[in-house]
Amino acid sequence: MRCCEGCGKPLPAxxxxxxxxxxxxxxRRSYYEGRRDKDHAKEESEEGIPLREFQCEQCGHWVRVMSKNDKRFRFCSAKCEKTFWKRNKPKAARASKASAGRGFGGGYFERCCKWCGKSFxxxxxxxxxxxxxxKHMALMWKKQNAAEEKKARKRSKYRPFVDGGSD
Incomplete structure (x- = not known):
């Protein structure tokens, strides 16, 4: 005679x-108990063993990372990370005259304005x-003179530049 796996009562013939x-x-009860046991076993196996350990570069506090979702590698908290980067700017930012922008390692460029000719x-x-x-004035000028420039470009295609200089 077979018995129920959940409660142990005999099954009908x-x-x-x-x-x-x-x-x-x-x-249902057996299914949910089994799920709970599996989840609990998973938590226990991950509970005691840290994935990685490191010392915070800002405060020196030892950090034990237990969860796979925890993305910390250098700092114990966002506050420590912010403080560290305020004091220690990236190398690219220190090397250039201006800051490195958004951390892409940019720099400082000397340019000449196309509108006024001033250096900036x-x-x-x-x-x-x-x-x-x-920039706005240049765009407006370009819009106003677009038709004339188009005509001039067409004309230059049919009348190529001929050097009339001395021989």
């Missing part, structure tokens, strides 16, 4: 060969104008 539980409730310093490698107003 006409029960299907694969039937393991006497009722749906018994089957910038962190952008692609800056063309010294201020917003000059």
């Amino acid at each position: 006409d029960a299907a060969p694969r039937k393991r539980f006497c009722s749906a409730e018994c089957e 310093g910038t962190q952008s490698a692609t800056a063309l104008y010294c201020c917003r107003e000059h």
